[in-house]
Amino acid sequence: MTIRRLSSRDADFEAQLEALLAFETAQNADVDAAVTAILADVKARGDAAVVDYTCRFDRLDATSVSDLELSREALQQALDSLSAVQREALEAAAARVRSYHEHQPLQSWHYEDADGSLLGQKVTPLDRVGLYVPGGKASYPSSVLMNAIPAKVAGVGELVMVVPTPGGERNPLVLAAAALAGVDRVFCIGGAQAVAALAYGTQTIPRVDKIVGPGNAYVAAAKRRVFGIVGIDMVAGPSEILVICDGSTAPEWVAMDLFSQAEHDEMAQSILLCPDAGYLDQVAAAIDRLLPTMPRQAVIRASLAARGALIAVRDLDEACMIANRIAPEHLELSLADAAAWVDRIRHAGAIFIGPYTSESLGDYCAGPNHVLPTSGSARFSSPLGVYDFQKRSSLIRVSAQAAQKLGRIASTLAHGEGLPAHARSAEYRLTDALGD
Amino acid sequence: MTIRRLSSRDADFEAQLEALLAFETAQNADVDAAVTAILADVKARGDAAVVDYTCRFDRLDATSVSDLELSREALQQALDSLSAVQREALEAAAARVRSYHEHQPLQSWHYEDADGSLLGQKVTPLDRVGLYVPGGKASYPSSVLMNAIPAKVAGVGELVMVVPTPGGERNPLVLAAAALAGVDRVFCIGGAQAVAALAYGTQTIPRVDKIVGPGNAYVAAAKRRVFGIVGIDMVAGPSEILVICDGSTAPEWVAMDLFSQAEHDEMAQSILLCPDAGYLDQVAAAIDRLLPTMPRQAVIRASLAARGALIAVRDLDEACMIANRIAPEHLELSLADAAAWVDRIRHAGAIFIGPYTSESLGDYCAGPNHVLPTSGSARFSSPLGVYDFQKRSSLIRVSAQAAQKLGRIASTLAHGEGLPAHARSAEYRLTDALGD
Numbered sequence: 067m068t069i070r071r072l073s074s075r076d077a078d079f080e081a082q083l084e085a086l087l088a089f090e091t092a093q094n095a096d097v098d099a100a101v102t103a104i105l106a107d108v109k110a111r112g113d114a115a116v117v118d119y120t121c122r123f124d125r126l127d128a129t130s131v132s133d134l135e136l137s138r139e140a141l142q143q144a145l146d147s148l149s150a151v152q153r154e155a156l157e158a159a160a161a162r163v164r165s166y167h168e169h170q171p172l173q174s175w176h177y178e179d180a181d182g183s184l185l186g187q188k189v190t191p192l193d194r195v196g197l198y199v200p201g202g203k204a205s206y207p208s209s210v211l212m213n214a215i216p217a218k219v220a221g222v223g224e225l226v227m228v229v230p231t232p233g234g235e236r237n238p239l240v241l242a243a244a245a246l247a248g249v250d251r252v253f254c255i256g257g258a259q260a261v262a263a264l265a266y267g268t269q270t271i272p273r274v275d276k277i278v279g280p281g282n283a284y285v286a287a288a289k290r291r292v293f294g295i296v297g298i299d300m301v302a303g304p305s306e307i308l309v310i311c312d313g314s315t316a317p318e319w320v321a322m323d324l325f326s327q328a329e330h331d332e333m334a335q336s337i338l339l340c341p342d343a344g345y346l347d348q349v350a351a352a353i354d355r356l357l358p359t360m361p362r363q364a365v366i367r368a369s370l371a372a373r374g375a376l377i378a379v380r381d382l383d384e385a386c387m388i389a390n391r392i393a394p395e396h397l398e399l400s401l402a403d404a405a406a407w408v409d410r411i412r413h414a415g416a417i418f419i420g421p422y423t424s425e426s427l428g429d430y431c432a433g434p435n436h437v438l439p440t441s442g443s444a445r446f447s448s449p450l451g452v453y454d455f456q457k458r459s460s461l462i463r464v465s466a467q468a469a470q471k472l473g474r475i476a477s478t479l480a481h482g483e484g485l486p487a488h489a490r491s492a493e494y495r496l497t498d499a500l501g502d
Numbered sequence: 503m504t505i506r507r508l509s510s511r512d513a514d515f516e517a518q519l520e521a522l523l524a525f526e527t528a529q530n531a532d533v534d535a536a537v538t539a540i541l542a543d544v545k546a547r548g549d550a551a552v553v554d555y556t557c558r559f560d561r562l563d564a565t566s567v568s569d570l571e572l573s574r575e576a577l578q579q580a581l582d583s584l585s586a587v588q589r590e591a592l593e594a595a596a597a598r599v600r601s602y603h604e605h606q607p608l609q610s611w612h613y614e615d616a617d618g619s620l621l622g623q624k625v626t627p628l629d630r631v632g633l634y635v636p637g638g639k640a641s642y643p644s645s646v647l648m649n650a651i652p653a654k655v656a657g658v659g660e661l662v663m664v665v666p667t668p669g670g671e672r673n674p675l676v677l678a679a680a681a682l683a684g685v686d687r688v689f690c691i692g693g694a695q696a697v698a699a700l701a702y703g704t705q706t707i708p709r710v711d712k713i714v715g716p717g718n719a720y721v722a723a724a725k726r727r728v729f730g731i732v733g734i735d736m737v738a739g740p741s742e743i744l745v746i747c748d749g750s751t752a753p754e755w756v757a758m759d760l761f762s763q764a765e766h767d768e769m770a771q772s773i774l775l776c777p778d779a780g781y782l783d784q785v786a787a788a789i790d791r792l793l794p795t796m797p798r799q800a801v802i803r804a805s806l807a808a809r810g811a812l813i814a815v816r817d818l819d820e821a822c823m824i825a826n827r828i829a830p831e832h833l834e835l836s837l838a839d840a841a842a843w844v845d846r847i848r849h850a851g852a853i854f855i856g857p858y859t860s861e862s863l864g865d866y867c868a869g870p871n872h873v874l875p876t877s878g879s880a881r882f883s884s885p886l887g888v889y890d891f892q893k894r895s896s897l898i899r900v901s902a903q904a905a906q907k908l909g910r911i912a913s914t915l916a917h918g919e920g921l922p923a924h925a926r927s928a929e930y931r932l933t934d935a936l937g938d
Contacts, residue, residue, distance in 0.1 A: 155914035166621055169613070175605060184855070185602055185869045190848050192882055206919050239918050275882040294737075297882035301730075319930050325923035361922045405899065412626050419620070419899035422931050426924040427900050430912040433621045434896035446628055446711045446733035448894040458884040460870035463841065463855035464863050476866040478591035482675050483642050486797045487761035488862040494755050495858050 067357060069350060069370050073343075073378040074388065086375055087392060089303060089333070089441055094283060101258040101287040108262035113269045119259040124201075124232045126254075131270035136241065136252040144241035152239070159431040160211050160246045166433030167219045170452035176461055181468035186461040191221035194272060195455060196264035196296075197249065198279035198289075199240060201230035201256050207243035208429060212436045212450065213279050214247035220455035225249050226264065226274055230256020256281075261288035265296045278454070280437075299450060303441035304333035304373075307425055308394035308414075310385045310407075311338060313345035315400040315421040321352035323398060326426050328369035329362040335373040337392070339385040346376045386410035393444040396425045415444045469495040503793060505786060505806050509779075509814040510824065522811055523828060525739060525769070525877055530719060537694040537723040544698035549705045555695040560637075560668045562690075567706035572677065572688040580677035588675070595867040596647050596682045602869030603655045606888035612897055617904035622897040627657035630708060631891060632700035632732075633685065634715035634725075635676060637666035637692050643679035644865060648872050648886065649715050650683035656891035661685050662700065662710055666692025692717075697724035701732045714886070716873075735886060739877035740769035740809075743861055744830035744850075746821045746843075747774060749781035751836040751857040757788035759834060762862050764805035765798040771809040773828070775821040782812045822846040829880040832861045851880045905931040 072082055107115045113131045120126055120134060128134050145153065176186025195217050199210055210227070217225050227244055229237075231254040244252055253271060255263065261281075267273025276297035277289060289298045307327035311320055324336035340346055353370070357363050379385045386407060389397055393413035401407060404420040411417055415438030418425055429436045437450035464472055473492040480488035508518055543551045549567045556562055556570060564570050581589065612622025631653050635646055646663070653661050663680055665673075667690040680688055689707060691699065697717075703709025712733035713725060725734045743763035747756055760772035776782055789806070793799050815821045822843060825833055829849035837843060840856040847853055851874030854861055865872045873886035900908055909928040916924035 151914055152918060155911045155918075158911050159915060169611060170623075177605065183868070187606075187870070187885075187887075188844070188847075188853070193848070203920065208915055208919065294877070294879065297879070316930070319927070322923060322927040322930055326921070326927040329921060329923040360926075366923065408624070408897065411624075411895065412629070414895050416896035416898060417624070419897065422902050422905040423898050423900040424905075424912075424927045424931055426912050426916060426927040427905065427908045427931075428896070428898050429924060430915045430928075431908050432619070432898045432900060434623070434898055438896075439893075441730070443730065443733070444893065444895065446893060449623075449896050451894070453889070457875075457880065457882060458887070459847065459850050459880070460852035460864070460874070460885050461844065461855065462852060462859050462864050462868045462870055464859040464868060466858050469858040469860075469863065472863045472867050475591045475594050476860075476862050478587055479595060479644055479866045480862060482588060482591075483644065484639065485762070485765060487758060487765040487802065488865060490796075491755070491758040491762040491860045491862040492866075494752070494758055495860055495863075 067354060067367050067371065069353060070375040071346065072375055074380055074384055083388070083391070086373065087442070097283050097287050101284055101291060104258040105262045105288060105291055108259055108268065109266045116255055116259050116263050116268055116271070119257065120255050123257055124230050126231070126234060131253065131268065134254045135270070136254065141241050141245035141249070141252065144238040145245040147238050148242055153242070156207060156239070156243060156246060159208065160215065162431050162433040163211050163215045164219060167216045167435070167452050170216070171220060172453060172456055172458070179468070181471065182465035183468040184461060184463040187458045188461055189456050189458055191223070192275045192455050192457065193222070194224040194226065194274045195222045196274035196277040197225060197227045198260065198277060198281050198285060199227060199229040200281055201232050204280070205229065205237045205240050207239040208436065209280065210240055210243035210249070211247055214244065214249055216435065216450060216452045217455045218248045220452045222455050224251070224272070226272060227252045228255050228260040228264065230254065230260070258284045258288035261285060261292060265292035276455070278450070299437070299454060300439060300443065300447060304335060305330045306335040306394050306440060307337070307396040307398065308389055308392055309338045309398040309400055310382065310389060311340045311345065311400040312382060312402060313340055313342035314402045317345065317348040317352040318356065319421060319424070320349050320400060321356055323424055324353070324370070324374065325356070325360060325366050326424070327396070328366040328374065329360070332365060332368040332372060334369045336370060337374065338376045339379050339388060341379050341381050341385070343378045346378055349376060382407065389414065393442045395438045395440045395444065396428070398423070398425060413444045415439045415449055470497060503790060503803050503807065505789060506811040507782065508811055510816055510820055511814070519824070519827070522809065523878070533719050533723050537720055537727060540694040541698045541724060541727055544695050544704065545702045552691055552695050552699050552704055552707070555693065556691050559693055560666050562667070562670060567689065567704065570690045571706070572690065577677050577681035577685070577688065580674040581681040583674050584678055589678070592643060592675070592679060592682060595644065596651065598867050598869040599647050599651045600655060603652045603871070603888050606652070607656060608889060608892055608894070615904070617907065618901035619904040620897065620899040623894045624897055625892050625894055627659070628711045628891050628893065629658070630660040630662065630710045631658045632710035632713040633661060633663040634696065634713060634717050634721060635663060635665040636717055637668050640716070641665065641673045641676050643675040644872065645716065646676055646679035646685070647683055650680065650685055652871065652886060652888045653891045654684045656888045658891050660687070660708070662708060663688045664691050664696040664700065666690065666696070694720045694724035697721060697728060701728035712891070714890070735873070735890060736875060736879065736883060740771060741766045742771040742830050742876060743773070743832040743834065744825055744828055745774045745834040745836055746818065746825060747776045747781065747836040748818060748838060749776055749778035750838045753781065753784040753788040754792065755857060755860070756785050756836060757792055759860055760789070760806070760810065761792070761796060761802050762860070763832070764802040764810065765796070768801060768804040768808060770805045772806060773811045773813065775813050775815050775824060777815050777817050777821070779814045782814055786812060818843065825850065829878045831874045831876045831880065832864070834859070834861060849880045851875045851885055906933060
């Protein structure tokens with residue numbers, strides 16, 4: 067196949083790179099209109115609307131939302147049904163993900179200043195969180211672990227999962243992952259109707275405080291619409307990998323790492339940067355050699371043709387600069403001396419250090435989260451984490467003594483802003499005004 | 503005046519409370535269409551479009567964006583022009599806000615597991631941030647401090663402020679606050695055109711990674727539209743205060759605290775909860791007595807009439823339950839034994855503990871941020887903080903030894919998800935596959 071070859075020495079390299087990275091999120095007006103109607107209907111009719119849409123879209127014949135809820139026993143049975151090797155893999159992955167995220171939680175803190183005032187922040191987990199899990203081919207147990215475990219580590223009180231089961235087909239690995247991750251309730255519903263049920267609550271489905279997890283265009287549009295009523299996680303774009311290689315890694319390893327991103331879907335992006343043009347030839351040859359052996363070769367070929375690139379760079383310094391320009395979701399430093407280059411990277415969702423650290427290990431079981439900022443948003447956002455399931459409240463206790471000092475400052479500034487009630491409220495706390 | 507009186511004993515109290523809290527964010531289609539056109543124009547024409555809109559909307563006659571930039575000297579002059587008492591108040595507030603936020607920054611961390619793998623997270627400040635400051639009557643120096651200082655504490659490389667100056671009128675307090683907070687560049691532009699310039703960059707105005715700060719409906723709509731290209735802070739609703747009082751605080755203090763919220767605008771919300779109905783009568787009387795003395799009495803009256811309430815509750819336990827139901831932006835615990843009740847509060851943007859801690863002290867100078875989650879979003883979001891100007895990258899370095907164990911787990915799970923390139927990428931790192 068022909069994969070795009072660029073060189074940073076090209077006169078129009080910057081324009082070529084920009085064109086390569088360009089990606090417009092389709093905001094389909096039809097999708098948005100359909101979603102708006104479904105949201106309003108579920109808000110108004112609750113359970114009845116959820117049952118109607120689920121029977122229609124997922125070809126089920128439920129008569130109540132209770133029919134669509136899975137018991138804890140059903141989840142446990144799914145876990146028990148796995149082969150030993152699958153169960154052990156899932157358990158090992160869950161344990162490692164949990165262990166990593168246990169390093170994250172924010173703690174409450176406070177301090178007293180010299181005037182005896184207390185200042186601090188109180189950290190609280192969210193009360194209840196909804197986890198959207200797609201049905202069909204994009205129904206991934208690893209995604210259940212990556213979304214549910216940080217919520218549980220944060221201490222979220224109740225975790226409500228929704229997963230559509232078109233035609234009644236359930237994914238036992240997904241249900242087993244829910245059991246392992248400690249998901250509290252599971253409803254077999256999906257689409258905008260599931261998002262609406264979680265955001266507004268129905269007679270049977272409890273209202274949540276935040277909705278996380280990936281979904282199709284309808285789910286993404288619904289999440290955008292209910293944002294503000296509930297929290298949402300970021301709306302993800304296509305997945306991306308950027309590999310920086312010094313030419314010392316087996317070309318097949320790098321080719322397969324590019325494939326592992328490309329096999330997700332046709333819009334996924336796989337880019338390799340290397341200062342050695344001869345090595346890029348070797349990777350191109352490995353791509354040609356390996357591609358016919360891949361079960362998902364059609365998707366990989368389409369993705370690499372549309373959005374892939376092998377880019378010759380002047381040196382590794384320049385490669386790091388380009389990486390920071392791209393701010394990739396996944397960055398592999400496939401370098402002999404990889405650790406030495408980590409400090410050069412300012413913007414990336416996750417940094418995979420050294421040739422043994424394939425992205426796929428991070429996707430499943432290294433420990434860090436695989437929900438990462440896409441489309442350059444690593445410039446300003448972060449991997450999903452325990453932080454996303456906690457929130458802070460500021461604590462302020464001003465002593466009578468401190469109120470004398472602070473009251474004068476606040477009064478001056480409030481008058482400067484033309485807010486006299488603010489000023490007077492502060493002035494009341496001044497001792498010589500106590501008799502007011 | 504008549505302020506709404508409710509009792510939690512009323513049979514329909516829950517419905518009354520819901521109606522009181524209901525607030526629909528107007529999403530005006532005309533505003534959205536105007537904003538979309540401005541964004542596209544600034545993206546296409548850059549500086550020229552910014553100059554055009556600024557001359558038209560702000561009645562200026564600039565010929566280039568450079569004409570609209572303020573020098574550092576101009577900011578310093580604004581600071582030097584303040585009266586000693588104003589300058590000292592602003593400096594004291596800035597110092598306290600900085601000191602509080604210096605407790606916040608996330609630190610990078612990593613650890614090695616038993617197999618020699620390194621796992622961690624690298625924390626980086628955002629490269630460049632845009633700070634929107636409204637013009638006209640809502641142009642608040644305190645808001646400059648509250649947005650700029652956490653960005654600077656985080657280590658943001660460049661902080662670019664935009665502030666419209668309709669008719670050429672500049673607010674020296676705002677510019678002085680920018681000087682004190684260390685803002686790097688200031689452009690006298692506003693509206694959707696300023697948001698567009700920051701999000702896309704122009705020939706003169708650098709593209710930023712995130713835009714923070716309050717604005718009118720056009721600014722809010724523009725921020726929503728550019729979200730994803732850049733980060734944005736939350737879009738705030740009307741400001742709110744909830745006071746829980748045991749009846750031991752001077753009724754005038756509580757009345758004035760309610761006023762200080764109500765004076766912001768007609769949609770602001772001020773609610774008092776107290777178990778002592780007689781005390782509510784005293785506060786109502788204080789409201790009547792004090793209102794005619796307030797310069798902004800028209801706004802206060804409109805706000806209290808539309809959205810204010812004095813609510814009799816059974817006891818303080820119930821008051822805390824109602825507070826958690828409301829999840830207010832500002833919560834005053836105006837109680838003799840206030841500290842003992844803090845643990846009962848799960849959802850609030852900021853908790854003001856004890857009768858001396860008026861909200862106004864927190865608005866200006868106690869130290870914590872005054873940008874807080876509104877409209878019940880304290881259930882899932884947090885005060886603005888240093889965290890909002892940092893982002894994390896996950897670090898993963900899997901040793902050759904650990905890759906043997908993790909590769910088998912990842913391979914099993916990848917096959918289970920139907921992603922064979924993921925599996926093979928992991929399998930390549932198994933030693934017995936090294937000769938591949």
